Amino acid sequence: MKFTYFFTRRLFHSILVLVGLSILIFIIARILPGDPARLALGPFASKENVAHLRHEMGMDKPLHLQYVAYIKGIFHGDLGLSFQTRRSVSLDIAHYLPATIELVMASIVWVLVIGVPFGVLAGRYKDSWLDNLSRVVAFIGVAVPPFVVGLMGQLIFSYGLGILPTTGRLSLLMPPPPTRTGFLIVDSLIAGNFTALGDAFVHILLPSFAIAMTGIGQIARLTRGSVSDVLGKDYIEAARAFGIPDRYVTFKYMLKPSFIAPLTILGLTFASELGNAFLVETVFGWPGMAKYGIRAILRKDFNAIMGIVLIIGLAFVVVNFIVDVLAGYVDPRIRIREEE
Amino acid sequence: MTHPNMLEIRDLHVYFRGYEGVSRVLDGISLNVGRGERVGLAGETGCGKTVTMKTVMGVLKIPPAMVPHGEVILDGQNVLEMSAKQLLQIKGTRISMIFQDPMNALNPVFMVGEQLYDVIRFAQGDSGTGRKRFGTEIHDRAIAALEEVRLPDPERILRSYPLELSGGMRQRVLIAMALVNGPSFLIADEPQTALDVTIGAQILDLLSELVRTKGISVLLITHNLGVIQETTERVYVMYAGQIAETTPTPVLFKNPKHPYSQGLLASVPRLTGGEIAEGIRGTVPDYTVAPSGCRFHPRCDYVMSICSQRKPPSFPVEPDHYVGCWLYGKEGGSK
Numbered sequence: 144m145k146f147t148y149f150f151t152r153r154l155f156h157s158i159l160v161l162v163g164l165s166i167l168i169f170i171i172a173r174i175l176p177g178d179p180a181r182l183a184l185g186p187f188a189s190k191e192n193v194a195h196l197r198h199e200m201g202m203d204k205p206l207h208l209q210y211v212a213y214i215k216g217i218f219h220g221d222l223g224l225s226f227q228t229r230r231s232v233s234l235d236i237a238h239y240l241p242a243t244i245e246l247v248m249a250s251i252v253w254v255l256v257i258g259v260p261f262g263v264l265a266g267r268y269k270d271s272w273l274d275n276l277s278r279v280v281a282f283i284g285v286a287v288p289p290f291v292v293g294l295m296g297q298l299i300f301s302y303g304l305g306i307l308p309t310t311g312r313l314s315l316l317m318p319p320p321p322t323r324t325g326f327l328i329v330d331s332l333i334a335g336n337f338t339a340l341g342d343a344f345v346h347i348l349l350p351s352f353a354i355a356m357t358g359i360g361q362i363a364r365l366t367r368g369s370v371s372d373v374l375g376k377d378y379i380e381a382a383r384a385f386g387i388p389d390r391y392v393t394f395k396y397m398l399k400p401s402f403i404a405p406l407t408i409l410g411l412t413f414a415s416e417l418g419n420a421f422l423v424e425t426v427f428g429w430p431g432m433a434k435y436g437i438r439a440i441l442r443k444d445f446n447a448i449m450g451i452v453l454i455i456g457l458a459f460v461v462v463n464f465i466v467d468v469l470a471g472y473v474d475p476r477i478r479i480r481e482e483e
Numbered sequence: 484m485t486h487p488n489m490l491e492i493r494d495l496h497v498y499f500r501g502y503e504g505v506s507r508v509l510d511g512i513s514l515n516v517g518r519g520e521r522v523g524l525a526g527e528t529g530c531g532k533t534v535t536m537k538t539v540m541g542v543l544k545i546p547p548a549m550v551p552h553g554e555v556i557l558d559g560q561n562v563l564e565m566s567a568k569q570l571l572q573i574k575g576t577r578i579s580m581i582f583q584d585p586m587n588a589l590n591p592v593f594m595v596g597e598q599l600y601d602v603i604r605f606a607q608g609d610s611g612t613g614r615k616r617f618g619t620e621i622h623d624r625a626i627a628a629l630e631e632v633r634l635p636d637p638e639r640i641l642r643s644y645p646l647e648l649s650g651g652m653r654q655r656v657l658i659a660m661a662l663v664n665g666p667s668f669l670i671a672d673e674p675q676t677a678l679d680v681t682i683g684a685q686i687l688d689l690l691s692e693l694v695r696t697k698g699i700s701v702l703l704i705t706h707n708l709g710v711i712q713e714t715t716e717r718v719y720v721m722y723a724g725q726i727a728e729t730t731p732t733p734v735l736f737k738n739p740k741h742p743y744s745q746g747l748l749a750s751v752p753r754l755t756g757g758e759i760a761e762g763i764r765g766t767v768p769d770y771t772v773a774p775s776g777c778r779f780h781p782r783c784d785y786v787m788s789i790c791s792q793r794k795p796p797s798f799p800v801e802p803d804h805y806v807g808c809w810l811y812g813k814e815g816g817s818k
C-alpha cells in the first residue's frame with residue numbers, strides 16, 4: 144500500500160524531470176551558434192540548397208511546433224539524422240551506447256564488490272590496518288584522475304606483466320557474438336560463447352577499474368562511516384541485550400541500516416562514472432560514446448548532441464529512480480516522511 | 484543452588500581507553516540486589532550509571548573498555564567470566580533491560596513484529612541459521628506480550644515501523660521485548676527520562692505493576708529522586724563512579740548521611756519532579772584526571788586531609804545503612 148504510493152510518486156517525479164530535460168535540451172540545441180544546415184552541406188552549397196535542407200529538417204517552422212515534432216520523433220525512436228555519419232542518430236547511439244553502458248555497469252560492480260565490503264570491514268574494525276588502508280585507497284581514488292589509473296594499469300598489467308589486453312572490447316581475431324543487446328558480456332552469454340565471454344571479460348577489467356577507483360574510495364568511506372555510526376546505536380546494543388546472537392545482529396540489524404547512505408549516493412556515483420568513462424574510453428580505445436560524442440560537439444552535429452544528452456539524461460534519471468525506490472524500500476523513514 | 488542475592492557487584496572498576504588517555508569511570512563500586520527486591524541507583528548525569536548497567540548486561544565493548552578489577556555475580560555466576568555463549572543464554576531469559584531512550588532503542592528499518600519475533604525465537608534456542616520459526620506460537624506470544632503492556636491493536640503494532648509509534652508506545656514495545664522471555668532480573672535505565680512527564684509516569688506505573696506481579700528483581704537507574712522514592716525499597720547513591728551511600732529508600736529522604744546525598748536532597752525541593760540538579764557547587768570530574776581518594780573531595784564542604792589520600796570504604800552507620808565517607812569512619816575506626 145504505502146510502498147506503491149511511494150513508487151508512483153517517484154515515477155511521476157522522474158517523468159517530470161524527463162520532460163524538463165527534453166525542453167532544456169531542445170532549447171540549448173537551438174541556441175547553439177551556427178547554422179546546422181549550412182554546416183552539414185559545407186561552405187560551397189547554394190543558398191537554395193541550404194534553404195531546402197532547412198525546410199526538410201523543419202527548421203523554418205515556429206519553435207513550439209519544432210518541439211512537438213521533436214517529442215513525437217523521440218517516441219518513434221527518431222532522433223533525426225546525424226550530419227557526420229549521415230545515419231539516424233538513434234542507430235548511431237544504439238551502436239555506441241551499449242559499450243559505454245557496459246563499461247560503466249562493470250565499474251559499478253567493482254564499486255559494489257570492493258567498495259562496500261571494504262567499507263563494512265573498515266567500519267566494523269575501526270582504526271585497524273584495514274581502516275587505514277581504506278583511507279589511503281579513498282585518498283588515491285579522489286586524488287588520481289581515472290585516466291591516469293588507466294594508463295598505470297596498462298603499464299603494469301599489459302606492458303609489464305602482459306596479462307591484460309591494452310585496448311578494445313575484444314581481441315582482434317575474436318569473432319564477436321551475434322548482437323542482441325549490444326552488451327558483449329550478455330551477448331556472449333546468450334550465444335553460449337564462453338571464449339568470447341572470457342575475452343570480453345579480460346578486456347573490460349582494466350578500464351572499468353580505472354573508472355571505478357574514485358567510486359570505490361567514496362563508497363568505502365561512506366559505508367565505513369555509516370557502519371561505525373550504526374554500531375554505536377542503542378538498537379544494536381538492545382538487540383544484543385535481548386539475547387539475539389552477535390553474528391545475527393551484525394548481518395541483519397547492523398547491515399541494513401548501514402546500507403542506506405551508500406545506496407542513496409549510488410546515483411551520483413553512476414553519473415560521475417559516466418563522465419569518467421569518456422576519458423577512459425579514449426585511453427583504452429573503447430568503441431563507446433566518447434569519440435562519437437566529442438566529434439558531434441566539435442562538428443555542431445546538433446541532432447547527435449541532442450540525442451546523446453537526452454540518452455545520458457535518461458540513463459541518469461532511470462538510475463536515480465531505481466536508487467530512490469530501493470532506498471525507500473530499505474528505509475521506511477524515507478517513504479513515510481514523504482507522505483507527510 | 485540458589486544464591487541469596489540476584490546480583491552482586493563487587494569492587495567493580497571500569498576504564499575506557501581513549502585519545503585523551505584512560506578514563507577511570509567506575510572506581511570500585513559494590514552493589515547488591517536481593518531476590519524480588521527493587522533497588523534504585525541514583526546519581527547525576529555522567530556519574531557512570533549506564534556504564535554500570537552495560538557491564539552487568541555484558542554488552543560493554545572490550546576494548547575500548549576494560550575491567551581491571553571486580554566481579555559481577557548474577558545468580559551465583561560471574562558475568563565477566565562467562566563465554567559469549569553462556570552470556571547469550573542468560574540475556575533476555577534471566578536478565579533483561581530497558582533502555583534510557585526508546586527513540587533509539589528500536590531499529591528504525593525493521594517492523595516492530597520482526598524485532599519482537601527475533602527476541603522470542605532466539606530465546607527458544609534458535610541458532611538463527613535454520614529455517615525461520617515464524618509459527619503461530621511465536622506470533623501468539625508476541626501479541627500476548629504487547630497486550631500485557633496495554634498496547635491497543637497489537638496486530639497493527641506488529642506491522643508498524645518504530646517511527647510510526649509515539650515515544651510512550653515505543654517504550655511499551657521495549658518493555659514487552661524485555662519481559663517476553665520471562666527474565667528474573669531487570670535493569671531499567673531511566674525508562675522515563677526521554678518521555679514527557681505524564682507519559683513517563685504511566686510507563687513507570689506499568690513497569691512497577693509488571694515487576695511486582697511477576698516477582699522480578701529490579702535495578703532502577705535514574706537521576707530522578709522522586710522516581711526512586713516511589714518505586715524502590717533500597718537505594719544506592721552514586722557519585723563519579725563511586726558509591727556514596729546505600730540505605731533503605733525512606734531513610735535516605737529522612738536522614739541522608741553522605742555530604743553528597745545531603746546536597747542532593749537539599750536541592751530537590753526547589754525542583755519540580757525531583758530531578759537531581761547541579762545544585763552542588765562544581766561539576767562531575769573529568770575521568771581521565773579524576774580526583775584521588777574520595778572523588779567528591781573538591782566539592783565537599785567537610786573535606787579533610789585523608790579524603791584526597793585514600794578512598795573511603797563503606798562505613799556502617801545503621802545495620803542497613805552504609806556510607807562511603809571518612810566522616811563516619813572515626814567511631815568505627817578506619818581500616
Ligand SMILES: Nc1ncnc2c1ncn2[C@@H]1O[C@H](COP(=O)(O)OP(=O)(O)OP(=O)(O)O)[C@@H](O)[C@H]1O
Binds near residue numbers: 501528530532706770
Ligand atoms: N564507550 C565509552 N568510551 C569512553 N567513555 C565512556 C564510554 N561510555 C561512557 N563513557 C564515559 O563514562 C561516563 C559515565 O557515562 P554514563 O553514560 O554511564 O553516565 P550516566 O550516569 O548514565 O549519565 P546519564 O544520566 O546522562 O545517562 C561519562 O563521562 C562518559 O563519557
Ligand code: SF4
Binds near residue numbers: 743778779810
Ligand atoms: S570522604 Fe571526605 S571529601 Fe568525601 S564526602 Fe566524606 S568528607 Fe567529603
Ligand SMILES: [Mg+2]
Binds near residue numbers: 532533534583672
Ligand atoms: Mg545513562
